Amino acid sequence: MLDGKEIDLVNGEQLFIPHVGKLALCFSGGVESSLLMYLLLKYSSNEILAYTTAYSRKGFYEEQATQAVIDYCSTSGLDVSRITRHITKTTDANLFDNVNKDFDNSTFSMLYTGTNQLPPIEYMKSIDILIAHVNSNSELPKRHPDKTRDRFYHNGMLQVPFTNIDKKGIAQVYADQGLDDVFFNMTQSCINTKQYPMHCNQCPACAERYYGFGKV
Numbered sequence: 001m002l003d004g005k006e007i008d009l010v011n012g013e014q015l016f017i018p019h020v021g022k023l024a025l026c027f028s029g030g031v032e033s034s035l036l037m038y039l040l041l042k043y044s045s046n047e048i049l050a051y052t053t054a055y056s057r058k059g060f061y062e063e064q065a066t067q068a069v070i071d072y073c074s075t076s077g078l079d080v081s082r083i084t085r086h087i088t089k090t091t092d093a094n095l096f097d098n099v100n101k102d103f104d105n106s107t108f109s110m111l112y113t114g115t116n117q118l119p120p121i122e123y124m125k126s127i128d129i130l131i132a133h134v135n136s137n138s139e140l141p142k143r144h145p146d147k148t149r150d151r152f153y154h155n156g157m158l159q160v161p162f163t164n165i166d167k168k169g170i171a172q173v174y175a176d177q178g179l180d181d182v183f184f185n186m187t188q189s190c191i192n193t194k195q196y197p198m199h200c201n202q203c204p205a206c207a208e209r210y211y212g213f214g215k216v
């Protein structure tokens, strides 16, 4: 394992940051990856590689959302000059090609993703839009609210610091870090809209956002 430090998040969960080497993150402009960007800027001085995939079905809004978050961090006094951006515009194929290539070439010491835990099963059963997750073969195994998952994969190079934290926990980290509504409103999670910054209020991503923050 690399030398580094652990940052306390919530419910005993932590974020590990190595002292040396480039840090990479999958940066969509959603609630979690934007928080990750903020924390990496705040608690490290490492170079940061930010991989953004912008989808045509979302009108490529990820490009605007991620830029807004970086601009916010910059005006908050964080050093964003050490960020290198990789933006892939895609119609869905070749989703993680850039990341995978650089992963194989050891371009960075640590890759972070913002995958987090689903809301409690009973809560999802009570919300029409979220019931699909309870029966999902793709979402539930990766994000089951009653399972505790490892934080590290691929010999410790891939870290999923929010894997055991749901949106309410993420909202708590936002509050603890002093991240305000301005920051939250720059993030975008909706899977239906094609415009930035808009939320449909009717998709599972919007419903999870509401579960955590009480607003979308």
Ligand SMILES: [Zn+2]
Binding pocket: 189, 190, 191, 192, 193, 199, 200, 201, 202, 203, 204, 205, 206
């Ligand atoms: Zn939506």
